[in-house]
Amino acid sequence: MARKHVERGFLWIVACALSGYGCMVEGEFLEDLVPSGPDLGVSALETRCGDSLRQGKEACDDGNTAPGDGCDTACEVEICWTCEEVLPGARSTCGPQCDAAAGQSCVMGACVSCSDGVRNGYETDVDCGGSCAPCTQGLACGKEGDCATGFCSGGVCCNEACGAACIRCDLEGSVGICAYVPENETHEDRACGGGVSVCDGKGACKNVATQACTKGIECLSGKCLGGVCQ
Ligand SMILES: [Ca+2]
Ligand SMILES: [Ca+2]
Incomplete structure (x- = not known):
């Protein structure tokens, strides 16, 4: 036994x-x-982090237990770094994950660039906005500084501020140009106020039939009878 x-x-x-x-x-x-x-x-x-031998569960061992050099206190590879050994189990040599000389930077573990033809990192559109150069008119933005025009409205770089009800910069066919919201449509981002008012196609808010009015000009129909839009 x-x-x-x-x-x-x-x-x-x-x-x-x-x-x-x-x-x-x-x-x-x-x-x-x-x-x-x-x-x-x-x-x-037995493995010991910092002994210059990469063993067991260690993802790296660069001979120390100091963080900030690619291999951290627990012998884990730090984000945006890469480590390798000349021989399996040998001391790790760590370096930046991304190629700075090629214009790459590391964002949350991914190599990104302002010239890679991909929207990545903090870019608001392909290779522009965020930490890259400002985007041209019509491209996506998150704030004024993302745009070469200096105006970001409705998520696109606009030719002007375009910050009122019944005008918008992201209308199909005129993206990047501040244009009137079509007649009888609403502007969900900037409500006209006062209930269910709609746009008149000329940049103004109007009331629709059955809504209260004092003058015809307040109504989409142009007619106000007995205090009610027709
Ligand atoms: Ca280290
Ligand atoms: Ca890019």
Whole structure:
């Protein structure tokens, strides 16, 4: 029975040695192993972060436990860094993940550039806005500074401020140009106010039939009868 324990225990130790994650040996097997099993140097399998040997669960080991150099205090590779070893298990050498000389910067672990033809990083449109050069008129923006025109309205770079009800810069067919919201349509971003008023197609808000009025000009129909738009 003891022999069987030794064999099972031995195989188990080999398996966990190969795994590189260290072992927990139960008392029953340990007793059998100590006198008759080979010395596998279990203690040598212990990993220690900062010992210049990348072992076990360590993603890197650059010979120190200081963070900020690509390999952190727990021997994890830090974001926006990459680490490698000349030989498996050797000391790690870490460097920036992205190629700064090629205009790349690292944003949340991704290499981005203002000239890669992709909207990435903090760009508001492809290769512009955010930390890149301002976007041209008609391209997407999040704030005035994202636009070469200096105006960001409705999420696009606009030719002018375009900041009132019934005018908008993101209308299909005229993106980037401040234009009148079509007649009888509403402007959901900037309500006309006073209930369900609609735009007149000329940049003004008007009331529709059954809404209250005092003059015809307040009504989309132009007719105000008995205090009610017709
Ligand atoms: Ca380090
Ligand atoms: Ca880009």
